[in-house]
Amino acid sequence: MAEQLTGLINSTESFGAVDGPGVRFIVFMQGCSMRCRYCHNPETWNTYTGTRRTPQDVLQQALRYKSYWKNHGGITVSGGEALLQLDFVTELFRLSKEQGIHTALDTSGNPFTRNQPFWEKFQKLCEFTDLFILDIKEMDEEKHKKLTGQRNVNILELASTLSDFGKPMWIRHVLVPGLTDDEEGLHRMAHFIKTLKTVERTEILPYHTLGVPKWEQLGIPYTLKNMQSPTAEQIRRAEIILGIDH
Numbered sequence: 001m002a003e004q005l006t007g008l009i010n011s012t013e014s015f016g017a018v019d020g021p022g023v024r025f026i027v028f029m030q031g032c033s034m035r036c037r038y039c040h041n042p043e044t045w046n047t048y049t050g051t052r053r054t055p056q057d058v059l060q061q062a063l064r065y066k067s068y069w070k071n072h073g074g075i076t077v078s079g080g081e082a083l084l085q086l087d088f089v090t091e092l093f094r095l096s097k098e099q100g101i102h103t104a105l106d107t108s109g110n111p112f113t114r115n116q117p118f119w120e121k122f123q124k125l126c127e128f129t130d131l132f133i134l135d136i137k138e139m140d141e142e143k144h145k146k147l148t149g150q151r152n153v154n155i156l157e158l159a160s161t162l163s164d165f166g167k168p169m170w171i172r173h174v175l176v177p178g179l180t181d182d183e184e185g186l187h188r189m190a191h192f193i194k195t196l197k198t199v200e201r202t203e204i205l206p207y208h209t210l211g212v213p214k215w216e217q218l219g220i221p222y223t224l225k226n227m228q229s230p231t232a233e234q235i236r237r238a239e240i241i242l243g244i245d246h
């Protein structure tokens with residue numbers, strides 16, 4: 001008998017309000033290869049914890065909240081890194097689209113490649129994904145490596161690919177004063193975003209320290225201990241550079 005398709009899930013949230021339009025059921029996948037210094041979900045990094053669930057089971061749970069979604073809400077898959085479990089996400093979104101549910105994928109883009117089998121699977125995922133929410137953490141490759149432990153060339157290529165495919169996108173940038181808010185980097189990001197044809201929204205995510213106790217519990221040294229959250233002025237300055245209107 002063929003093995004049943006499952007995904008490794010960290011947790012779910014019934015009434016998400018920020019990861020996509022409207023009220024959303026959020027699925028947090030387990031596993032991420034990045035090591036962002038400000039990550040507020042380090043418990044999602046490993047692939048030896050989490051719960052194995054089928055797409056059907058997750059969809060059944062999500063459907064309990066359907067009446068709250070109205071015209072705009074739906075299902076968002078986030079992480080950890082959702083693109084590490086392409087088969088699961090694609091099947092969950094395929095089943096969701098059969099029921100007319102809006103689907104959004106929140107990703108750091110790190111697994112993206114045009115190599116097979118990823119590329120073919122990714123194109124299939126795109127068929128069933130209404131919105132991509134993509135984090136751009138740094139434009140400069142070296143700074144990106146220092147911040148996340150990984151390169152960013154393929155992440156920027158993912159953004160360009162989604163633009164070429166005509167896929168709606170939200171771009172997000174975590175703003176850490178003194179680390180990810182330098183003027184040159186923000187201008188480079190603004191310039192890059194202008195090259196993309198399908199960006200519906202650009203958002204600043206202000207750095208916060210709510211995840212720090214999790215690092216301590218996991219015994220992982222937290223290297224941004226003295227960093228502050230950005231002030232309203234610092235956020236506004238970055239928004240102006242990135243062309244964000246309110």
Ligand code: SF4
Pocket residue numbers: 032033034035036038039040041042044079080081108
């Ligand atoms: S990509 Fe997301 S989950 Fe992974 S380390 Fe970075 S912030 Fe954490």
